[in-house]
Amino acid sequence: MISQPHLLTQYPYIHKALGGLSVQAEQCLAGSTVHLIMLYISQLNGCKYCQIMHEDALKDTTSHEQFMRFRAALAESNLALLPEFEASALRLAKQVTEIKPVTEFDNTPLDEKQYLAVIAITLQINSWNRIAIGLNF
Numbered sequence: 001m002i003s004q005p006h007l008l009t010q011y012p013y014i015h016k017a018l019g020g021l022s023v024q025a026e027q028c029l030a031g032s033t034v035h036l037i038m039l040y041i042s043q044l045n046g047c048k049y050c051q052i053m054h055e056d057a058l059k060d061t062t063s064h065e066q067f068m069r070f071r072a073a074l075a076e077s078n079l080a081l082l083p084e085f086e087a088s089a090l091r092l093a094k095q096v097t098e099i100k101p102v103t104e105f106d107n108t109p110l111d112e113k114q115y116l117a118v119i120a121i122t123l124q125i126n127s128w129n130r131i132a133i134g135l136n137f
Helices: 004-010 012-023 031-045 048-061 064-075 084-097 112-134
Strands: none
Touching: 004 012, 012 112, 031 048, 031 064, 031 084, 031 112, 048 064, 048 112, 084 112
16 A cells, blocks of 8 residues: 555655645635535545544634534535535535536625635645545545
């Protein structure tokens, strides 16, 4: 099995390229929103490694109450329990992940930069999920 350090030493451009996808995006969104997107998409993709990592990061970027609210919404697959901004971000991320036409975002609270940031973060986490799952991390 390929280890994570081996992947990073043999293919350092993967880490650099994927990291570059979200640098600008992460400046447009709150850290809690970034990790909420990454956790949600990792759950949809079934990537346990990334779920653990982003649940811990989400916990570190939110209050306990907000973390528990986010966690309950994801556990129940009920985005209506989230604030509208976060719910819109997760709906967009899900559609990008499932490769579905984006149709329901005419009245989104996301501005253009935030909309593109969600797409970039979704591209990044989908790629990391596939690497982690493919290498059995």
